[in-house]
Amino acid sequence: MSVGWAQKVPALRRKTEFRLMMSGMALIINLASFRGCAAEPGIHRRRALLIWRRRRLWILGSPSAPRNEDAVSHPDHDRSTRPGKGAEVAFGAWLLVGIMTTASATEIPPAERRSGYDTMGAETQAMQRDDTTNPGMLWVQDGADLWEKVPSQAKLACAGCHGDATQAMRGVAARYPAFDERSGGPIDLETRINRCRTDNQSEAPYAQESRELLAVMAYVATQSRGLPITPVPDPRLGAARERGRALFTARMGQLGLTCAACHDDNHGHKLGAATIPQGHPNGYPLYRLEWQGLGSVQRRLRNCMTGMRAEPFAAGSSEALDLELYLMSRAAPLPIETPAVRP
């Protein structure tokens, strides 16, 4: 498991925590990775002070200048480092967070699961709802073309084998990651699509996070729009799912945070200007205003991990896959929203 130094050096972390407890506040966290403020330009570049007390976040903050040196040149931030854009937040808001208590990490019961859609602003919701304003539809349309496109090697198009995607791909995204006989473990939608590229079309796989891959994924996943997430009950996925759950509740990064501390224990509360969502992967690939483009759930996870000051799981790594598998079962039975829009 790839975790930050704080977990590798527990003594150091304990010492840090002690100091934090004494001062009642703690480490600095780059809020920008959790939160893009594209829709509300006034609130980016804001420094806020957060104190964690009885597992609540209290914001005592005030705006101040950004710390340019912290504009990590992480690929996920490249769009955010554009001056003159509402979406620039990579080195935006800073928080002082004191996270002292151990998270109780109780999973949200199915009946109380809420999509990130519910907590976002009315304008962003309207943008998602209307296919003529939802920029994710630009990718879906591209994907529809790629579905029909005959590859160069005189092989069949996706449609040549699968036929009409509205029939053939209906419900597929709602049950991925699925069990893969070949690897004996989980397989996500992008890997499955790329396997058809290589094995059935003799084409090079689409690059991770490329426009083509996101377009085809979005087109395939849109065929499940409105259908509830239904994880495969295959017992052979159990171990991977449990590994994902363990990652979700494991402290990681320099701040010693867990995913659960935010998404199980503090959803609905504020992190700077952002409302912490329950953190469900039901709209991916989705259009994030901060990205000004479509992105995968793995990219979203890298954003959260960068914010936690942990080393993000590499694209396509087994950790990222296990986590995604767990997140999907944790989100069931929320409906698929692809292509969703998020701030």
Next chain:
Amino acid sequence: MARTLINVPKSAKPGEVVTIKTLISHPMETGFRPGADGRIKPRDILTEFVCAYDGEEVFRAEMFPATAANPYVSFTLKAERTGTLTFTWRGDNGFDQTETATLNVA
């Protein structure tokens, strides 16, 4: 050709005010942003959008580096007769794309 999404009502009554919505796929690279190699990426934005109704200009918008990627433009016009709407986007690097749609008035 950039992907566009254009929404024109299927039909309108004479004199009715209709809403037109357009989206176009474009990076709107500001010209201020450093790339992975640390160099400033050259500016690549759309600078204007024009809608004409049977050849007559009815709407025009200018765009600037602060305009978000994949610009969305929505506006209203008065439906007078069945006719052709043309939508033209122009911008840096000789970008020039025109799409058409029919507005049915009855």
